[in-house]
Amino acid sequence: MHYKTVYxxxxxxxxxxxxxxxAGIFAILVLYSFGILTTVKPGLYPQxxxxxxxxxxxxxxxxxxxxxxxxxRDRLLADDCQHLDGIIQGHWEKxxxxxxxxxxxxxxxxxxxxxxxxxFGYYIKEAEHAGFQNGGPTQIPLPDGMPARVWYITDKHxxxxxxxxxxxxxxxxxxxKN
Numbered sequence: 550m551h552y553k554t555v556y557x558x559x560x561x562x563x564x565x566x567x568x569x570x571x572a573g574i575f576a577i578l579v580l581y582s583f584g585i586l587t588t589v590k591p592g593l594y595p596q597x598x599x600x601x602x603x604x605x606x607x608x609x610x611x612x613x614x615x616x617x618x619x620x621x622r623d624r625l626l627a628d629d630c631q632h633l634d635g636i637i638q639g640h641w642e643k644x645x646x647x648x649x650x651x652x653x654x655x656x657x658x659x660x661x662x663x664x665x666x667x668x669f670g671y672y673i674k675e676a677e678h679a680g681f682q683n684g685g686p687t688q689i690p691l692p693d694g695m696p697a698r699v700w701y702i703t704d705k706h707x708x709x710x711x712x713x714x715x716x717x718x719x720x721x722x723x724x725x726k727n
Contacts, residue, residue, distance in 0.1 A: 552698055552720040555689050556681040558622050559718070565614040572611045575604030618679040621702065625717040630702045635665035637695045664697050669714050681716035689721075696722030 579601050624630050640662040647655045660683055661670035671682050683689055691697075700718035705711070 550696060550722045552696070552722045554718065554720050556716065556719040557625075558618075558680060559625050561622075563615065563618050565611070565618065569611045569615075572604065572608040575607050579604050614679070621679050621715065621717055624702055625700055630700050630717055632698070632700050633665050633667060634698050635696070636693075637662050637664055637691055637697050638693055639663045640691050640693050660691075662691055662693075664699050667699075667701075667714060669699070669701070669716055671716075679715075681719050691721075695724060698722075 640660075642658070642660045644656070644658045647657055649655050658673040659670065660673055661668060663669070671680070672678070673683050673688065683691070698718075698720040699716055701714045701716050704713050704715055706713060
């Protein structure tokens with residue numbers, strides 16, 4: 550059977566550069582607020598400690614995002630991941646609108662499916678998360694009965710211990726002809 554690769558983290562570019570840009574902007578603000586980039590006395594900026602704290606948070610997010618992407622890519626390239634061949638079953642999607650703290654709508658879209666008893670689920674187009682998210686220019690249809698090859702790792706969430714199967718590479722076959 551012929552399979553088509555629809556996702557492969559080893560050939561995907563890192564797309565989290567926005568975090569590094571934000572970290573750079575805040576680094577400039579930190580230098581400015583401490584008077585390094587200006588002749589104004591640093592004491593005129595009592596909120597500079599908040600700027601430093603926020604800059605460190607942004608830099609931390611940038612570093613974690615970069616590390617996570619490269620960790621997953623390196624695991625696939627080293628063949629240090631699980632692999633299975635099977636048929637997609639139980640595909641489902643859920644869309645809803647949540648409200649953030651200010652009451653602004655936040656649209657959510659979650660999708661999942663199973664291959665050989667292994668479940669996969671992910672938020673669609675969630676750029677902060679490395680791995681397959683079905684978030685390209687067009688959503689890839691994943692109907693029940695479609696042959697699939699999946700390379701993945703199982704990660705444990707730090708906060709709640711949930712085990713998440715993260716797709717590193719996905720190949721789809723053709724529907725069998727009757």
